[in-house]
Each structure stands twice: as structure tokens, then as C-alpha cells.
Amino acid sequence: MILLEAKNVHYIYQSKYQKVHALKGVSCVFEAGKLYAIIGHSGSGKTTLLSMLAGLGTPTEGAVYAGGEPIEKFGVERHRRENVSVIYQAFNLFATLNILENVMYPMQLSGKSKKAAKEKAAELLNSVGIKEAAFRKLPAMLSGGEQQRVAIARALASDAKTILADEPTGNLDTENGRIVLALLKRLVREERYCVIIVTHDLDIAAGADVVYRMTDGHLTHDEGDSIC
Amino acid sequence: MLNSLKQLLRTPFKTLLFFLLMTASTVLLIFGAVMLWEAHVRIGAAEAEFSTVGTVEQKPDAVRTEIISATECAPELSLALHVYDEVLLPELLKFEGAEYINEPTQRPYYMTLLPELNPIKTLTTDGFQVDRSSYIIEFTPIEDCGLPGHAEVKVVRVLHRRETSYDLGVQGMEPMREGNEITLCYCGYSAQNAVQLKAGKTYICTLIYDLGLYTVGPAPFSTQYDAEDGALLTSSAKRSGNETVPVDTRLTFFSFSSFPERPAIEEVTEGFWAEDEQGALWLEWVKVHDSYRNYFLVQAVNGLQLIPEFHEKQVYISHGREIIDEEFRTGAAVCMVSREFAVSNRLTVGDTVTLPLVYALYGYLPDRERTYTEISPGYPTFHRGYSPLNAEGKLYAPFWEAEYEIVGLYEPLAEGTLFCGESSLAKEMFIIPAKSVKASDKNNIAHYGAMHTLNTSFQIQNGTIQEFDAKLRAAVSNAEKLVITYDDNGYSKVMNDLENARLSAFLLCAVGVLSTLGIMILLLYFFVVRQKKRTAIERSLGMTRRQCAVSLLAGIMILTLLSVAVGSICGAALMHGMELTECSDPAFDTMYSLWADGETELTAEPEAPLAYMYILLPLCVLVLTGSAGYILLHKNMKTEVMLLLSVKGE
Incomplete structure (x- = not known):
């Protein structure tokens, strides 16, 4: 089932001094139960594509579809609340x-009661391996791996079935990176999430079901076949 | 909103610090702004309350000494008489560039005849009777004698008799009857008024009973002055020599002695009582004496501030109100009366009194009453300097009559400070707007004299004394003949103090504004600008711009609201505390003015505007914070969310 689709997405941003064509007609589909990896050099347009998919930017040309409907029509804020969740290298x-409050936050945005949000948040935190004793801690009091797991729990809190992960292990040590990746894979395998990971890490890419390579605004399969 | 507040409270030190800083700056802002406003209001009040008045006095051209020989009951007296070559008119001061609020005028005192009113029964502090018995009698000397001095005479006829109960009772005076033998005292007269009395002949004179002595008063005389040049129109009062204007009799004793050419004692000759003869003049003189106790002074002015005693706040309105500017401007038929006079005649505010203005006295000063009171109390005021008889020897007929409503009663601030020294006010006096007198007094001028501090004044703009005086000295050729005294009631000093207070308040207010702005900028920097990432996270979680704004700004607005509210309350309390402290001191330095406590205190109470200020200023701070916060937040939202969140940092 296609959860997210980009069709001929172009994105040009113009700064004060230059005009950058960041995405050059990117088209791609993302299905449920698959782990995607988007690799590429810095500045190749990976994050911009993730931004478009998350509805955090508006394509200059082309469109992003969620459930077969353009996200502009669906509502970009609603898209971000209901269709996609984003986790970042910097946890954010x-x-x-x-x-606990961090995980409750998106649920309260969706109108869940405080009690229900609290229960679900606790459940999600448990599911990512965070013990209850840490629930009242501020993020800064946790390790990087724990923070990223909290971020994953928050991503899961919104019920969105697509998780966009921007270098999720970039700030983690190997062990924590492995745990986080395992967590994401479990979500794909057991709960049929669609996880799209933007990464430099070829090991992560190697574990993905589909690998895209971003080169100068063009998206290709890792094998080198342009899909545009 | 709760989340917003929760997040704010998770940084308690920073939040508390900003709360305190914002509160302190609001206190400073409120305090400075209120002080500034109060200074502004007080300056406005001072401008309205203070008036700058100039008084004018003509310097005498010469001082002539007159010697009165010693007699049985009077030592030799040396009198200094002021002599003027010409009387300068106040119009002299109307020069180009003089911006008067009230032009210089020499105020006349009008005399009004009110038979239904009684003079104040006055006793001096030691019980000294000042209401004297007076007579006009025909008499014949017991034997020949020469005067000045004393003479034993027999009363032939009493033409005027006014005997006081004090003289009859306490003094043991015999009632004046035909056939009585009395001793005349013709003292205090100069040699030129010497009289030879012959036994068997009949004479006529005016008498005042003064401490057991029948003192001879003046023979009938008349004074009427030309309105144009101030020249005397009556030969009976003409002076010898080249003097065309009267001497200033202000400080003289028995000056009437040198006034009429006729002797004070006249022989009643055959045909004396025939029509158009001297007897007719004496009959008018009898009428004058019969009614003189019912003549009262009326002062016509263009503003109370022009009367020195009002300007110097030596008098205050004890009942009713003062005559207002509008009434002075339109010439309303309203008047103010001395409280003592009103009380003695059962007059009160709201009553009306018809004032027939009989004659005008220019240059006359009520302080001459003082001279009489001290030296010869109870003598008719017209015995010196002027006469109620006109050039034809007849009583003046009223030139103006109108019904005036009493709007206020005035009295001296401190008993005994008025009416007994040099004063432009008298105990028995009405004050009316000059413009209410619609008829000219040109044919009823009974006295004419030089401009004096107490009767000639003008009003100029506050704070222009130096400028005005310089212009005057340059424009008025006879300025050196005038003594011009300016009095601004301490306006310059008060204004200087107020301006200093305003400057201090302005600086305080400026510091308040700057500190508030500074703290607001810091607040917005820490709680909005540096929260870019938080907003980006919220946006990535699907929050709308509005939700992001509420999430970020709600807490800041609550923090600001609390700060400015507490600051405003503290500021108000501080101001209130200061006002309580100030209550023990007068609002202004009263070094130059004696103001009646509670009556004319110059404390502007800008309560209503202040109430707004205590609300409006904090509201401004709140709105400014909210607006600036929203603008900054809007700017934050323009940043690429993904780029912002992809970078590890704050």
C-alpha cells in the first residue's frame, strides 16, 4: 500500500545571493512495511526531499501525495500530524x-485527553525501552540513545504510519545506533510502518528494503537506475 | 497555553529574573510617567493660577514742607507734601509691543450712597471710639479772640447734629443745644487760616467732638476735576501758585486746612442765607454731613488679580465665590463685599444691592482712612482731599445705577493685616467689574491724583517681566518718572522648580521607557528569538502557525501581564506614598505668597488621567511585547524547519 508518493517534485529556493535548484523532478513511492534509505552526499537534496515529504516545504513544481491525495489538499499541518512523523539526528x-510530556505532546495536539495521552506515552516509552523512572527526566538528563528512543516514541505517538528519519543514528554511538535501527526495523516488520531514513551510513542503507541515492537533486535507485 | 506556561516555569530562574526586571522597569516607567504628567499638570495649573502684575506709581516732582504752628492742643507740625508738575496718565504705558492681558488702568473708587446700609460700628482694640459726633452750628463768641487756638462760644443754631451714644454716655458729652456754651478747638490750622472772632457776631462752622473737644472742621468746599486734563474746575478749591493739580495728601494731617481758600469759620452776615450766597453752600454741606455715614466705596476693576491684596493672597473668599473672568469681561452686574460689612448689614451671597455711583475718586486711597483712624478717627473722609460737592457747590447726582448681585464675601487672611495699613481695600467696600459701569463718570470726578501702587496696575504674561520691562524702558519716554513694581507671586521660582521637576520626571520616564524596552528586547530574545527550534519542532509536529504563536507567546504574555500589573500597583503605591509625604508640605513654595489654607491651595489633582495612566501604560507594554513577539515569531517561522532541525544545536 502506497503511503507517500512524490511526483515530479522540483524545489528551487532563492537566497539573497543565489538560486538553488535543490530537487530536480524527483518522483518516488513509499509503501507500508518497507524500510527506505536515501543516501547521498551533503547538499545533494536529501534533507530537502525529506522536508517536502514531511510537508515542511512546498514544492516549486510537482506534488507530494499521501494516501493518493495531494498533501496541500489534505492540509499540510494535518499531514504532519496524521500521516508522517519525523525524527532527527539532533533528537529535537x-x-x-x-x-513523558514530550511524548504526550503530539497526542494532546490531536485532541487526546491528558489521561489517555499519558497512558499511551508511558506505553510507547516502555516499548522503546525507556524505564518509568526516567519519565520525569528532562531530555538533557538522558543519553543520546535514550533521547533518540524518546524521539521515536514521540513519532509513534501520532499514529502516523510513515516515519521520516533524518540521520537518526548520526549522533549515537554504535551500540545505541544499532538499538535505534533495530527499533525502526521492528516497527517496519511488526507494525508495517513505512520508515524512510536519510543517512550517510551505508550499513544502514544495506539493511534497507529500498535504497535511493540522491545526486544533485536527482533521485535514483542505488543500483544507479534513475527512476525519474 | 498551559504547556506554554509550563515550559516557561521550567526555567524558573530566568522567568523570575525577567519577572523582577520587567516589574522594576514598569515601576520606573509608571513612576516617571506619572511624575511627568503631574509636573505637566502642575505647570498648567501654575500658569493658570499665577498672574504677573505690574503696579505703577508716579514719583513726585517735589516735596513741599508745610509748617503748622503749635497751639494749645496741638504741637507744631511739619508736613511733607508731594507735588507733581503734571499727572501722568496710565495710557502712557500703552506702547507698541506691550502685550497686556489687562492694560494699565488707574482704578477709580466710586462712592455709592446707600441710606439703607449702616457703616461698621468700629471700636479699636483699646475701646477707642472712632465714630465721632459731628455738628454744623451757628455760634457767637463769648468774647473777641484770635484763632488758631481755643475759643469760648455760645451755640446759636444747630444745623447738623449727629451725636454718638459713646460720646453722650462714656465721654459724658452734653447734647448740643442752642444756648450751650462750648469751647471750640481751632488747632492744627496753618497761619494762613487765622481767624479773628468778634463777640456779638454770628459765625458758622463744622465741629467734630473729639475726646472732649469740639474741633473745627472745614468749611464747605467743592472739588470737581476735568476728566481730560485733571484740572480742578472749582474756584473754591483752587490752590495758590502754579500748581494745577492737587498735592498728594496721603500722608498729611489736616491737609484740608491748606485746601480751601475760605476759612473754616465764616461769619454769618446779613443776606448770608439768601439764594446763591454762602449759606446755600453751607446748606449743601449740612446735607453732606447728614448722609456721609451712608456713602460707601465701590472699587471697579478688570480682574481681582489687579487688586494688590488679592494678588498677594492676603484676602480670600470666605463665602460664595469670586467674580470670574467671564464676568469681568462681559461686565456682569455682580459684586463682592467685605464679609464684615456684609455681616453688619445682614447681607449675604445671593442678595442684590442697588448701587448708585455718585462720584469717582481717582488717586484717592483708602489708606487715608488709616491716617484718620490713627490720628483723627471718625472724621468724615471727605474732610480732606475731596468733597462730595461739585463745582456748582451741589451734591453730585449719581451718574450710574444698577442692581448688583453679591456673589462672594471677602476677608483678610489674617485679621488685622488689612484695612489698617496701606491698602487698596477698605472695610466698607464693594468690588464690581469695571465694565459693569456703562456710564461715564467724566462729570462726577471728585478727586484726581497721581498713579499709585495701590490703584494703578496692569497684567502681563507670566515669565515676561524682563522682556516687558526692557520694551517699556525703550518705548516710554517718561518711564523714569514712574516706579513700576512687578510681582509674579513667585511664579519664576515656582516655574523654575516645576521645570526642574519636569526635567527630572522626564529623565526618570526616559530611563523607564529605555529600561522597559531593553528588558522587553531581552525577554523577546530569550523567549522568542532563541526559541526558533522549539517553534520548528512544533511545526514539524503539525501545529498551525496560530497554535505555535499561542504556545510560545501565551506564557510570555502572562509573564509580562503579571510583571506590568505588579509594577503598576507598586508604582501607584509608591506615588501614593509620595503624595502622603507631600501632603505635609505645600505643593509649592509659598515664600512669596500667603495662601489661605485649603482655600486657594494650588494642588492640581490629576486623578482621572492618572488612573488611565496606571492602566494604559502597562497595557502599552503588554501590547508592544505581544506585537513584537508575534513579529519575531513570524520571522522565526520563515526559517526552513528541516534545515533548522537537522542541525544539532540548541
Whole structure:
């Protein structure tokens, strides 16, 4: 089942001094129950593509579809709330909220009651291996791996079936990287999540079901066949 | 919103610090702004309350000494009489560039005849009777004698009799009857007024009973002055020599002695009482004496501030109100009366009184009453310097009459400070707007004299004394003949103090504004600008821009609201505390003015604007913080979320 699709997406951003054509007609599909890896050099457009898929940017040309519907039509905010979750290399947890509150946050945005959100958050934190004793801690009090697991729990809290991960292990040691990756794989295998990982790490790419390579705004299969 | 507040409270030190800083700066802002406003209001009030008045006095051209020989009951007296070559008119001061609020005028005192009113029964502090018995009698000397001095005479006829109960009772005076033998005292007269009395002949004179002595008063005389040049129109009062204007009799004793050419004692000759003869003049003189106790002074002015005692706040309105500017401007038929006079005649605010203005006295000063009171109390005021008889020897007929409503009663601030020294006010006096007198007094001028501090004044703009005086000295050729005294009631000093206070308040307010802005900038920097990433996370979680704004700004707004509210309350309390402290001191330095406590205190109470200020200023801070915060947040949202979140950092 196709959860997310990019069709001929172009993205040009113009700064004060230059005009950059970051995405040059990228088309791709992302299905449930698959782990995708997007690899490429810095500046190749990987993060920009992730941004378009997350509805955090509007393509200059082309469109992103979720469930067969353009996300603009669906509503980009709603898209971000209901269709996709994003986890980052830098974790990006709310520094002033404890980890339980961090996980509760998207659920409260969706209108869940505080009690229900709290229960679900606790459950999700447990599922990513965070013990209850740490629930009241602020993110800064946790290790990088733990923070990233909290970020994954927060991503799961929104019920979105697509997880966009931008270098999720980039700030983690090998062990924690492995745990996080295992977690994401489990979500793909057991809960049929679609996980799209933007990474430099070829080991991660090697474990993916589909590998895309981003080169100068063009997206190709790792084998080198352009899919545009 | 709760999340917003929660996140704010998770940084308690920073939040508390900003709360305190914002509170302190709001206190400073409120305090400075209120001080500034109060200074502004007080300056406005001072401008309205203070008036700058100039008084004018003509310097005498010469001082002539007159010697009065010693007699049985009077030592030799040396009198200094002021002599003027010409009387300068106040119009002299109307020069180009003089921006008067009230042009210089020599205020006349009008005399009004009110038979239904009684003079104040006055006793001096030691019980000294000042209401004297007076007579006009025909008499015949017991034997020949020469005067000045004393003479034993027999009363032939009493034409005027006014005997006081004090003289009859306490003094033991015999009632004046035909056939009585009395001793005349013709003292205090100069040699030129010497009289030879012959036994068997009949004479006529005016008498005042003064401490057991029948003192001879003046013979009938008349004074009427030309309105144009101030020249005397009556030959009976003309002076010898080249003097065309009267001497200033302000400080003289028995000056009437040198005034009429006729002797004070006249022989009643055959045909004396025939029509158009001297007797007719004496009959008018009798009428004058019969009614003189019912003549009262009316002062016509263009503003109370022009009366020195009002300007110097030596008098205050004890009942009713003062005559307002509008009434002075339109010439409303309203008047103010001395409280003592009103009380003695059961007059009160709201009553009306018809004032027939009989004659005008220019240059006359009520302080001459003082001279009489001290030296010859109870003598008719017209016995010196002027006469109620016109050039034809007849009583003046009223030139103006109108019904005036009493709007206020005035009295001296401190008992005994008025009416007994040099003063432009008298105990028995009405004050009316000059413009309410619609008829000219040109044919009823009974006295004419030089401009004096107490009767000639003008009003100029506050704070222009030096400028005005320089212009005046340059423009008025006879300025050296005038003594011009300016009095701004301490306006310059008060304004200087107020301006200093305003400057201090302005600086305080500026510091308040700057510190508030500075703290607001810091607040927004820490809680908005540096929260870019938080906003980006929220956006990536699917929050709308509005939700992001509420999430970020709600806490800041609550923090600011609390800070400015506490700051405003503290500022108000501080101001209130200061006002309580100030209550023990007058609002302004009263070094130059004696103001009646509670009556004319110059404390502007800008309560209503202040109430707004205590609300409006914090509201401004709040709105400014919210607006700036929203603008900065909007700018934050323009940043590429993904780029921001992809970078590890704050």
C-alpha cells in the first residue's frame, strides 16, 4: 500500500545571493512495511526531499501525495500530524518538557485527553525501552540513545504510519545506533510502518528494503537506475 | 497555553529574573510617567493660577514742607507734601509691543450712597471710639479772640447734629443745644487760616467732638476735576501758585486746612442765607454731613488679580465665590463685599444691592482712612482731599445705577493685616467689574491724583517681566518718572522648580521607557528569538502557525501581564506614598505668597488621567511585547524547519 508518493517534485529556493535548484523532478513511492534509505552526499537534496515529504516545504513544481491525495489538499499541518512523523539526528525534543510530556505532546495536539495521552506515552516509552523512572527526566538528563528512543516514541505517538528519519543514528554511538535501527526495523516488520531514513551510513542503507541515492537533486535507485 | 506556561516555569530562574526586571522597569516607567504628567499638570495649573502684575506709581516732582504752628492742643507740625508738575496718565504705558492681558488702568473708587446700609460700628482694640459726633452750628463768641487756638462760644443754631451714644454716655458729652456754651478747638490750622472772632457776631462752622473737644472742621468746599486734563474746575478749591493739580495728601494731617481758600469759620452776615450766597453752600454741606455715614466705596476693576491684596493672597473668599473672568469681561452686574460689612448689614451671597455711583475718586486711597483712624478717627473722609460737592457747590447726582448681585464675601487672611495699613481695600467696600459701569463718570470726578501702587496696575504674561520691562524702558519716554513694581507671586521660582521637576520626571520616564524596552528586547530574545527550534519542532509536529504563536507567546504574555500589573500597583503605591509625604508640605513654595489654607491651595489633582495612566501604560507594554513577539515569531517561522532541525544545536 502506497503511503507517500512524490511526483515530479522540483524545489528551487532563492537566497539573497543565489538560486538553488535543490530537487530536480524527483518522483518516488513509499509503501507500508518497507524500510527506505536515501543516501547521498551533503547538499545533494536529501534533507530537502525529506522536508517536502514531511510537508515542511512546498514544492516549486510537482506534488507530494499521501494516501493518493495531494498533501496541500489534505492540509499540510494535518499531514504532519496524521500521516508522517519525523525524527532527527539532533533528537529535537522539547528541552523544557520531561520525556513523558514530550511524548504526550503530539497526542494532546490531536485532541487526546491528558489521561489517555499519558497512558499511551508511558506505553510507547516502555516499548522503546525507556524505564518509568526516567519519565520525569528532562531530555538533557538522558543519553543520546535514550533521547533518540524518546524521539521515536514521540513519532509513534501520532499514529502516523510513515516515519521520516533524518540521520537518526548520526549522533549515537554504535551500540545505541544499532538499538535505534533495530527499533525502526521492528516497527517496519511488526507494525508495517513505512520508515524512510536519510543517512550517510551505508550499513544502514544495506539493511534497507529500498535504497535511493540522491545526486544533485536527482533521485535514483542505488543500483544507479534513475527512476525519474 | 498551559504547556506554554509550563515550559516557561521550567526555567524558573530566568522567568523570575525577567519577572523582577520587567516589574522594576514598569515601576520606573509608571513612576516617571506619572511624575511627568503631574509636573505637566502642575505647570498648567501654575500658569493658570499665577498672574504677573505690574503696579505703577508716579514719583513726585517735589516735596513741599508745610509748617503748622503749635497751639494749645496741638504741637507744631511739619508736613511733607508731594507735588507733581503734571499727572501722568496710565495710557502712557500703552506702547507698541506691550502685550497686556489687562492694560494699565488707574482704578477709580466710586462712592455709592446707600441710606439703607449702616457703616461698621468700629471700636479699636483699646475701646477707642472712632465714630465721632459731628455738628454744623451757628455760634457767637463769648468774647473777641484770635484763632488758631481755643475759643469760648455760645451755640446759636444747630444745623447738623449727629451725636454718638459713646460720646453722650462714656465721654459724658452734653447734647448740643442752642444756648450751650462750648469751647471750640481751632488747632492744627496753618497761619494762613487765622481767624479773628468778634463777640456779638454770628459765625458758622463744622465741629467734630473729639475726646472732649469740639474741633473745627472745614468749611464747605467743592472739588470737581476735568476728566481730560485733571484740572480742578472749582474756584473754591483752587490752590495758590502754579500748581494745577492737587498735592498728594496721603500722608498729611489736616491737609484740608491748606485746601480751601475760605476759612473754616465764616461769619454769618446779613443776606448770608439768601439764594446763591454762602449759606446755600453751607446748606449743601449740612446735607453732606447728614448722609456721609451712608456713602460707601465701590472699587471697579478688570480682574481681582489687579487688586494688590488679592494678588498677594492676603484676602480670600470666605463665602460664595469670586467674580470670574467671564464676568469681568462681559461686565456682569455682580459684586463682592467685605464679609464684615456684609455681616453688619445682614447681607449675604445671593442678595442684590442697588448701587448708585455718585462720584469717582481717582488717586484717592483708602489708606487715608488709616491716617484718620490713627490720628483723627471718625472724621468724615471727605474732610480732606475731596468733597462730595461739585463745582456748582451741589451734591453730585449719581451718574450710574444698577442692581448688583453679591456673589462672594471677602476677608483678610489674617485679621488685622488689612484695612489698617496701606491698602487698596477698605472695610466698607464693594468690588464690581469695571465694565459693569456703562456710564461715564467724566462729570462726577471728585478727586484726581497721581498713579499709585495701590490703584494703578496692569497684567502681563507670566515669565515676561524682563522682556516687558526692557520694551517699556525703550518705548516710554517718561518711564523714569514712574516706579513700576512687578510681582509674579513667585511664579519664576515656582516655574523654575516645576521645570526642574519636569526635567527630572522626564529623565526618570526616559530611563523607564529605555529600561522597559531593553528588558522587553531581552525577554523577546530569550523567549522568542532563541526559541526558533522549539517553534520548528512544533511545526514539524503539525501545529498551525496560530497554535505555535499561542504556545510560545501565551506564557510570555502572562509573564509580562503579571510583571506590568505588579509594577503598576507598586508604582501607584509608591506615588501614593509620595503624595502622603507631600501632603505635609505645600505643593509649592509659598515664600512669596500667603495662601489661605485649603482655600486657594494650588494642588492640581490629576486623578482621572492618572488612573488611565496606571492602566494604559502597562497595557502599552503588554501590547508592544505581544506585537513584537508575534513579529519575531513570524520571522522565526520563515526559517526552513528541516534545515533548522537537522542541525544539532540548541
